Amino acid sequence: TQLLEQSPQFLSIQEGENLTVYCNSSSVFSSLQWYRQEPGEGPVLLVTVVTGGEVKKLKRLTFQFGDARKDSSLHITAAQPGDTGLYLCAGGGDIIQGAQKLVFGQGTRLTINP
Amino acid sequence: EAGVVQSPRYKIIEKKQPVAFWCNPISGHNTLYWYRQNLGQGPELLIRYENEEAVDDSQLPKDRFSAERLKGVDSTLKIQPAELGDSAVYLCASSPRVGTGANVLTFGAGSRLTVL
Numbered sequence: 721t722q723l724l725e726q727s728p729q730f731l732s733i734q735e736g737e738n739l740t741v742y743c744n745s746s747s748v749f750s751s752l753q754w755y756r757q758e759p760g761e762g763p764v765l766l767v768t769v770v771t772g773g774e775v776k777k778l779k780r781l782t783f784q785f786g787d788a789r790k791d792s793s794l795h796i797t798a799a800q801p802g803d804t805g806l807y808l809c810a811g812g813g814d815i816i817q818g819a820q821k822l823v824f825g826q827g828t829r830l831t832i833n834p
Numbered sequence: 835e836a837g838v839v840q841s842p843r844y845k846i847i848e849k850k851q852p853v854a855f856w857c858n859p860i861s862g863h864n865t866l867y868w869y870r871q872n873l874g875q876g877p878e879l880l881i882r883y884e885n886e887e888a889v890d891d892s893q894l895p896k897d898r899f900s901a902e903r904l905k906g907v908d909s910t911l912k913i914q915p916a917e918l919g920d921s922a923v924y925l926c927a928s929s930p931r932v933g934t935g936a937n938v939l940t941f942g943a944g945s946r947l948t949v950l
Contacts, residue, residue, distance in 0.1 A: 765938060
């Protein structure tokens, strides 16, 4: 069974600080996705990375896929209260084939205090 | 374009009672997923459909859970009888046809079940 472990599970920081969330596994994934989930809503896809070592940026968010495609990180620069939410990483099968079962991590609950 | 629609949003039942959840995926998405999310955890796949065929139901507790996707569009997830441990959010998601590239799942808002 493929497992994804996220750390930290909880993180509470002040507005303007930087932070990094990690997603680790002993399994190799062909793709890695990050989602953000707000209370009472479903997860919303932020990014998909597919190549070992790949880095993608989404405004103040930087996502990296590990060289061995077993781990990933999410770095947020100058965090804002609007970044508050549950961040989930999810590992998937061959992205070219499309619909595959995603294995989710347990999530990192991030709180940005004004 | 309407997103993935789920109902009901909230359901409170006594244990041993039945309950059903309904999902309408994004138009044209042939793949539909049901996930269960326990409090403070990530979603866990229950079942995945390709059109009307259940292609992955290995984690569906078949003694009490059932699902169907008639005509390959809407889907229903049923629990009978419900147990206390079934309290969770049941998420439905859909994705485009295999071969169109990115494995992009769109989730509904979920159905929160409380079993008393």
